[in-house]
Amino acid sequence: MTPAIAVEGLSKTFRPPFRLKKVRAVRSVSFTVTPGEVFGFLGPNGAGKTTTIKVLTGLIRPTAGRVAVLGGPPTSIEVKARVGFLPEQPYFYDYLKPTELLDIFGRLFGMDRSTRHRRIHELLDLVGLAHAKDRTLRKFSKGMLQRVGLAQALLNDPDLLILDEPLSGLDPIGRKEVADLIASLKAGGKTIFFSSHILADIERLCDRVVILDRGEMKAEGRLDDLLAGGRWEKEAVVRARPGGAPPRVETWPEGTRVEEIDPATWRVVTPGEAFGPVLQRLVEAGFEVVGAGDRRLSLEALIMGLTREASGAREVAR
Amino acid sequence: MTASGVAGAARGLFGLGASWTRVHALALNTFIEASRNRAFVGLGVAAVGLVVSSIALSQLAIRDQAARVLVDFGLFAISLLSVVIAVVMGVILIFKEVDRKTFYLVLPKPVRRSEVVAGKFAGLLAVLAVAVVVMGAAWILSLVARDVPVNPDMIKALVLVWFEAALITSVALFFSSFATPVMSGVFTLGIFLVGRSVPLLDELLRAKKGVLVRNPLVRFIAQAVTDTFPDLSVFHVGKELILGVPVGWDYVGGVALYCAGYCVFFLALGMLIFRRRDFV
Ligand SMILES: Nc1ncnc2c1ncn2[C@@H]1O[C@H](COP(=O)(O)OP(=O)(O)OP(=O)(O)O)[C@@H](O)[C@H]1O
Ligand SMILES: [Mg+2]
Numbered sequence: 001m002t003p004a005i006a007v008e009g010l011s012k013t014f015r016p017p018f019r020l021k022k023v024r025a026v027r028s029v030s031f032t033v034t035p036g037e038v039f040g041f042l043g044p045n046g047a048g049k050t051t052t053i054k055v056l057t058g059l060i061r062p063t064a065g066r067v068a069v070l071g072g073p074p075t076s077i078e079v080k081a082r083v084g085f086l087p088e089q090p091y092f093y094d095y096l097k098p099t100e101l102l103d104i105f106g107r108l109f110g111m112d113r114s115t116r117h118r119r120i121h122e123l124l125d126l127v128g129l130a131h132a133k134d135r136t137l138r139k140f141s142k143g144m145l146q147r148v149g150l151a152q153a154l155l156n157d158p159d160l161l162i163l164d165e166p167l168s169g170l171d172p173i174g175r176k177e178v179a180d181l182i183a184s185l186k187a188g189g190k191t192i193f194f195s196s197h198i199l200a201d202i203e204r205l206c207d208r209v210v211i212l213d214r215g216e217m218k219a220e221g222r223l224d225d226l227l228a229g230g231r232w233e234k235e236a237v238v239r240a241r242p243g244g245a246p247p248r249v250e251t252w253p254e255g256t257r258v259e260e261i262d263p264a265t266w267r268v269v270t271p272g273e274a275f276g277p278v279l280q281r282l283v284e285a286g287f288e289v290v291g292a293g294d295r296r297l298s299l300e301a302l303i304m305g306l307t308r309e310a311s312g313a314r315e316v317a318r
Numbered sequence: 319m320t321a322s323g324v325a326g327a328a329r330g331l332f333g334l335g336a337s338w339t340r341v342h343a344l345a346l347n348t349f350i351e352a353s354r355n356r357a358f359v360g361l362g363v364a365a366v367g368l369v370v371s372s373i374a375l376s377q378l379a380i381r382d383q384a385a386r387v388l389v390d391f392g393l394f395a396i397s398l399l400s401v402v403i404a405v406v407m408g409v410i411l412i413f414k415e416v417d418r419k420t421f422y423l424v425l426p427k428p429v430r431r432s433e434v435v436a437g438k439f440a441g442l443l444a445v446l447a448v449a450v451v452v453m454g455a456a457w458i459l460s461l462v463a464r465d466v467p468v469n470p471d472m473i474k475a476l477v478l479v480w481f482e483a484a485l486i487t488s489v490a491l492f493f494s495s496f497a498t499p500v501m502s503g504v505f506t507l508g509i510f511l512v513g514r515s516v517p518l519l520d521e522l523l524r525a526k527k528g529v530l531v532r533n534p535l536v537r538f539i540a541q542a543v544t545d546t547f548p549d550l551s552v553f554h555v556g557k558e559l560i561l562g563v564p565v566g567w568d569y570v571g572g573v574a575l576y577c578a579g580y581c582v583f584f585l586a587l588g589m590l591i592f593r594r595r596d597f598v
Contacts, residue, residue, distance in 0.1 A: 054597070057425075059422065059426065059597040060597060077428045078428075080426060085426040087422040096347075105423070107342070108344075108428065109427065109428060110340075110428070
């Protein structure tokens with residue numbers, strides 16, 4: 001089967017004008033996206049996500065490496081006809097109304113008048129903008145623009161969707177709606193490639209991920225696998241009686257640590273398997289447990305873990 | 319012709335048709351952008367004001383000079399404002415799309431980059447056509463108001479003004495495919511000024527004395543400029559209108575070809591550069 005996206009040894013170096021220093025935004029990144037999957041492109045700010053996506057959509061050319069989208073070059077008209085793209089923080093022709101904008105894009109896709117008319121109203125309903133279709137885009141809020149961006153990305157009923165931070169700029173309800181939309185598109189057989197710096201968003205939606213950091217690939221695979229290996233942690237929020245000292249955990253199970261929330265409240269983090277005993281000791285020590293649960297692993301912590309793991313593996317190999 | 323040949327030709331024609339649809343869509347967007355731009359509409363109003371004010375100007379002239387002033391000044395104003403529109407819009411439109419990142423939405427659509435340039439050009443041609451028609455109508459009204467005889471050659475004069483603006487648009491689009499708006503504007507104006515001076519240069523070259531004749535290097539450069547630069551004086555028939563010398567359609571057709579040649583040249587160069595650009 002032709003991969004939906006195949007990236008091999010991709011590098012992109014920017015050379016800002018009048019400056020000697022080159023910016024190596026992406027360095028030999030390789031991954032493959034299989035048709036029908038939701039693929040997460042994860043990395044902190046400045047990791048090179050948008051740069052990679054610009055190569056995938058034909059906006060910029062790679063410095064080195066090969067890229068194939070739906071089996072062809074990203075700049076080919078036949079390929080682009082089957083791709084939908086949502087740029088990060090999309091900005092539109094603000095003198096147009098959403099219907100006019102989508103009409104012009106529909107013409108670019110070669111859709112006839114009646115198809116355009118039907119599809120545009122369908123999509124404005126889908127992204128919840130039917131009420132605003134007679135306003136010019138200048139008067140749209142950030143979240144509304146993000147929705148227009150989604151509508152235009154879906155205009156051609158694409159086989160492959162490339163979405164750069166599709167959940168940013170949306171309120172909680174909007175995030176849920178878009179997440180549900182992505183899930184339903186996947187159910188409809190679409191391939192979805194989307195970037196984010198929020199682990200939870202990716203975790204909820206993606207089959208597989210690539211993790212990028214400062215232009216380099218840190219990991220590729222199923223997120224479950226990357227998250228496995230005992231790095232799951234739990235946490236308890238505890239409060240002391242007035243004037244009480246923080247929990248002393250030096251002698252407790254390894255990996256337990258304390259973070260201060262305010263002078264009388266602390267978060268106690270423990271490895272998953274040590275949670276029971278630690279909770280018990282906290283109660284015995286007279287702390288009031290006001291909350292407990294899974295610790296949300298941050299992307300930064302995950303990347304740090306992966307980096308540590310990789311350097312550990314190198315040491316073992318030596 | 320073989321069956322595969324027919325199929326190939328059909329595909330080719332279909333490809334052309336699809337390409338035209340896209341250029342048309344992009345041109346339409348450019349046209350809407352201009353028509354909803356307050357600055358542009360303001361410029362149009364100012365232009366009409368200027369033409370009408372030439373009536374006032376003609377009041378000051380001596381009786382038989384009035385017609386001359388009206389014809390000449392009106393046409394001059396129309397051509398100047400058309401060129402201003404061509405330079406400003408041609409220089410700013412592509413930059414604006416890059417600056418505002420609207421190209422991130424357009425270029426990943428199934429369009430060729432050359433079609434994007436062609437679409438901008440076609441859209442601007444339409445904008446300029448509307449501008450010339452509106453200003454031209456005001457001009458002819460001003461002539462009628464002052465009992466200056468109107469003749470069909472005046473329409474031809476307006477068509478020629480439109481051609482000149484088209485040529486300048488292609489120059490502006492070419493420069494803006496790689497330079498900043500200010501640089502593009504300066505370069506385009508440079509070409510415009512040199513283009514308007516080509517007859518003068520020509521005259522100096524043919525003169526018996528002067529720097530152009532004496533200094534071989536200057537002479538060489540001046541010769542190269544007159545040989546290669548568009549001679550923009552071919553677009554101006556104000557003198558003929560005043561003297562009553564007829565302007566034939568064959569002349570207009572010849573100028574059209576001359577203009578088209580330069581437009582194709584500048585647009586093709588612009589497309590080549592535009593195609594290789596990174597849109598970061
Ligand atoms: N045009 C450019 N010129 C120079 N450097 C650039 C350019 N575009 C991006 N970079 C640099 O490349 C690196 C990667 O940027 P990129 O926009 O791809 O990051 P990102 O992963 O999308 O980050 P974010 O989550 O903030 O959107 C950054 O260090 C950035 O400064
Ligand atoms: Mg980004």
